[in-house]
Amino acid sequence: MTTLNSSDLVRVDGRSVSDLRPVTIERGWSDQAEGSALISFGRTKVLCTASFTNGVPRWMAGKGKGWVTAEYSMLPRSTNSRMDRESVKGKIGGRTHEISRLIGRSLRAVVDMKALGENTIVIDCDVLQADGGTRTAAITGAYVALADALEWGRGKKFLAQKAQPLIDSVAAVSVGIIDGEPMLDLAYTEDVRAETDMNVVVTGRGLFVEVQGTAEAAPFDRRELDALLDLAVGGAATLTALQTAALATSLEAARA
Amino acid sequence: MTTLNSSDLVRVDGRSVSDLRPVTIERGWSDQAEGSALISFGRTKVLCTASFTNGVPRWMAGKGKGWVTAEYSMLPRSTNSRMDRESVKGKIGGRTHEISRLIGRSLRAVVDMKALGENTIVIDCDVLQADGGTRTAAITGAYVALADALEWGRGKKFLAQKAQPLIDSVAAVSVGIIDGEPMLDLAYTEDVRAETDMNVVVTGRGLFVEVQGTAEAAPFDRRELDALLDLAVGGAATLTALQTAALATSLEAARA
Amino acid sequence: MTTLNSSDLVRVDGRSVSDLRPVTIERGWSDQAEGSALISFGRTKVLCTASFTNGVPRWMAGKGKGWVTAEYSMLPRSTNSRMDRESVKGKIGGRTHEISRLIGRSLRAVVDMKALGENTIVIDCDVLQADGGTRTAAITGAYVALADALEWGRGKKFLAQKAQPLIDSVAAVSVGIIDGEPMLDLAYTEDVRAETDMNVVVTGRGLFVEVQGTAEAAPFDRRELDALLDLAVGGAATLTALQTAALATSLEAARA
């Protein structure tokens, strides 16, 4: 039933199964944050900011290490029908928690906490518009914001001039199986139809940071898993190239 | 000590005391909401969405009337130093409550609930970047989002073809006294220095919906109050004209 | 349509449009608090206590300044139909927050924080019975409680013998337009009928601390605003006189 080789199959928006949606990264979108990027994966738009604070929480002080953490949230009308605000409900839902933790782990995987020194970076990923893949767009954009915040810290002398806290880059992409066909970067309408859905976080060197595969409708076998991983690694490489390009110019030029 | 007539005085950003900051309204910013506007007052940027739901909450049903409500929130890094999220704190602060209620009252003042029929509109105003005047930008942008959501409802036949739920337009602006001088549309650095701060909500016809004056540092007299109201009425008229212009074209053209 | 001059018009309770309801101030009602007053505006009764603490919160320490803050709350059956307790609901509503902040700002406007020194005063205003005007009664009573708490602090040597932390007195009153007629000090049944409702906080010298006007049913024009302010200033002057009288005797005599 699973074909696994029809990469010429065409999707609703005209993409092939191994195409990403159009990706844009507006680096330095915020005038306030030390690093920021407004990233879009198709209609999905996530504002990522990185807040650099010299110092660490009291319980971490004196160890010569830094910390990176992340919070994810969706605007109430980022989605097709309005969701209640978590601040109004007075509690954060499981999905929000789960994604915030995933983003934090993904970024920490490429940061050398010793080289960061006693500095704290808080990443905020706020989904302005959602059309599938918000967590993968968030991770991909957050890396750009993080890189700029680190440079800001270097400029302020909070980082040693030669410190290299970034040991790799990191990007993320979703893959899934729809009607037996593995596909890259699912839009929302594809995501709800997927039998299996996987989010893969990959470093610039092609190593895995997170592999989170879930059988939404039907358990999957090893061959399907392999096909999904292949697609994800390819997509992540493209995202890595886009991150590199976004970071290649000076920030001033990027904001102009 | 108060001079009250030097409107040729020049401010940090080059404005005269009676100038607004540059105002832009990106109507139809959201692909998801029934009405939306990304409004900026200088560096202050607020994303306003209007969510139209056919029907009203159970306790209002059967009265032939609609309801309009609003929620305001700031992204954690919209400000110069990061604020904790209210969802993480598990409760909404007094300032957020106060502004949400103000926005809701301001919009309801220009809506005929009978003409709206049994429909509900929820306005969300999320501050993406803050530099003073977020509540006044929110009200001004929310009106545009509301107007478009109502037209969407008409297109869907949730509103009668001839229903005129909007009985007026509404805009808002801040005014304040700095060093004894009344000024229009305070930026953040001005706001913190102001002796007195006032937010004024004015309809397109020039009537007052809300007048909220607060002596931050020094009580004010009647003459100062009058000078502030004069400035506010002038600023609101300019904002009304910008709203009218933004709504003048077809939405499709606006989004193109 | 608006007449604005019929001050001889008679209200349900026999008052003219410019009359306050009967106001009583039971100074020193509490045996526990450093300052207290049970104030009534007609059937509205608010217990105001002022708690004096030597010292300030850690984040304020070392600046030689004090702090004054306030909390407002209604007993669940202060109103005609019982309200759920905010402690049971687990969160404080927007209206409560808004009024607590208003009371705090109003009192701070007449306190010289340098003269107060590193002392903290917490004002609690608990509405025992509500019939309109609870926030204005609260501010008016809180001033009396505050004045006594400051004298207590002077007696305890927490204040310098010559320190003058009170730079003015403060009182508040509501005004509104009913059937086109501006009226002073609205009772609940009047408040719900008002087209426009305004709370005005005025110092003993007649300066404005807060002007909060809201068009409940119909936007108002400049002439109406002026008429409301005139009424409010007059009412506030009467309240100031009552405060002065209440504070004129020794506290022991007041409690006897």
Added chain:
Amino acid sequence: MTTLNSSDLVRVDGRSVSDLRPVTIERGWSDQAEGSALISFGRTKVLCTASFTNGVPRWMAGKGKGWVTAEYSMLPRSTNSRMDRESVKGKIGGRTHEISRLIGRSLRAVVDMKALGENTIVIDCDVLQADGGTRTAAITGAYVALADALEWGRGKKFLAQKAQPLIDSVAAVSVGIIDGEPMLDLAYTEDVRAETDMNVVVTGRGLFVEVQGTAEAAPFDRRELDALLDLAVGGAATLTALQTAALATSLEAARA
């Protein structure tokens, strides 16, 4: 070590060990509630209101039975040093829960729920000033408020003309052992010194509804327990007489 028979011993405030403090009951204190009483046990003052609602919660409907419940709370400055509000903390403490439940059980013990019919009574006991014995004052005052609320319901025909929902009266008093001596109705300074503290809820007929004895400092033996119960039964009989007197006149006379 325990003497147990020196009832002529004199306390700080001049009472003998078997004396209550002066008790006053201001029946009908509230203009808003269907039944109310402001009760004082010495300096302890509790405002008790009873809110009568025709009907019961959905899950109880159709059984022909009513419900009585209670909530207890202390004003933040009812005590010698200010306590934080439970509404501000966002949760209700164990002591508050415990006392609310005790008051509810005590009142339900004297109500025939069948005779009450499908009506709900909510008792609110708010401590305006605390000096020991707030829970026992609350129960004693709440009975008076309850009795008046039931008569209000009869007047409104929500109760059958011959229904007798009150099967007995109920009052409560604290007892404790101080320096080996059992004493009645402890004031706060006595309560903190007590080795053992007991709250006893007794009906008008002299039966026990609740006996809650706690060894605060030293476990107690059977002889001490007996002595405490004797004192409590005597004190409760006096309170019953005061309740009867308070309820003997017409409510209109009581409020005059």
Added chain:
Amino acid sequence: MTTLNSSDLVRVDGRSVSDLRPVTIERGWSDQAEGSALISFGRTKVLCTASFTNGVPRWMAGKGKGWVTAEYSMLPRSTNSRMDRESVKGKIGGRTHEISRLIGRSLRAVVDMKALGENTIVIDCDVLQADGGTRTAAITGAYVALADALEWGRGKKFLAQKAQPLIDSVAAVSVGIIDGEPMLDLAYTEDVRAETDMNVVVTGRGLFVEVQGTAEAAPFDRRELDALLDLAVGGAATLTALQTAALATSLEAARA
């Protein structure tokens, strides 16, 4: 109607009115806690752990005294129909608070805080299966866990070698009146039928720590109260003997 002398009456499970259910104490159930016991009263099973921490909370430091506190909770499906989790509801109910406080007070009554020194013990009582008497089983098992945690502290030298923090033992049992008959240790089906229900906490020496009697359906008289206390004292003596036996062997033997 009350007979009070038929102690030969037989209950559903074959017990006489003065019999406890079968009681087992698995001392040292937990590999993690410093002291622990899995106690069962018939089908009621409670896991009691005692966590020993060297040091006290900051506000208690420097006084040379320790602290003992307790938390009680029920697993959601410990009962016949599933209850919602209090963590999911976001707040702790009144019953849970009440029982946690009761357990804490009961244990503190037999601990000499000076002899404990600046150490903290937290007792957790988690009901794995509930069939009436969970709070009395919890107290009885908690004492065993506490005793072992104290010996652990002595082994670690956090307690002086000769310190005797335990001044007595403590156990608890429920009693109640069913169809006019006083009975010991009520199972759930008995508890719901009881007219009166009492929990009694007794030390090894036979002194009372807590007596909490509640008239669930009918107030009780002094003779009934006496009969209940007699039954409780007898049951507690049996529990004391079982605690002594459980603690008689070495902990290693107990766990084997």
Added chain:
Amino acid sequence: MTTLNSSDLVRVDGRSVSDLRPVTIERGWSDQAEGSALISFGRTKVLCTASFTNGVPRWMAGKGKGWVTAEYSMLPRSTNSRMDRESVKGKIGGRTHEISRLIGRSLRAVVDMKALGENTIVIDCDVLQADGGTRTAAITGAYVALADALEWGRGKKFLAQKAQPLIDSVAAVSVGIIDGEPMLDLAYTEDVRAETDMNVVVTGRGLFVEVQGTAEAAPFDRRELDALLDLAVGGAATLTALQTAALATSLEAARA
């Protein structure tokens, strides 16, 4: 650096890299729940109960489908040092949410909701003692509880006699890389040292339901991922056999 083939390497507790810890399943542990199992993976002990309710929540009614959901929690002293209760903190942490959702998804993957009909099953997994692998033990034990609850429902005629709601079985196991070596079923001390940690949920037929791999310390490559999956599939097969054995006898025999 990674060897990947030394499966004869011996671990702290004597296991080889491909050994599970001793696994026991006490089926029918609870007298209250419709299905239950106390499962242990070494010192990790999780009590799993399945609560069967005839009917579904209102928003699901009328679709002929059922629902399965799960909640996970740890007792405060299940761990080596005591954790605060989430009920006391008033909110559920991200990890708890994440695991509850994982358990729910894993079980739903093997349930045919149509065959379940309009019935709801709530799974509770409470960790009594934690030593690594609590979530995988929970899933493995929960399947046994679920199977028994379904048979209970069949006995009560809530399920059709021929309905086959279980379309497969499900078990879970952790794998990780320590010092470059992939290992099965990590104990806590191993888990904290692992460079990479993966939880794998596998059906009885050997298909994947969830693959959640996280680089705790170092990103992993495809060869390592493959080795981990191989180990997990082997471990899961053993767990499936143990589940089958536990379910093979009659429940009465299992509980005897």
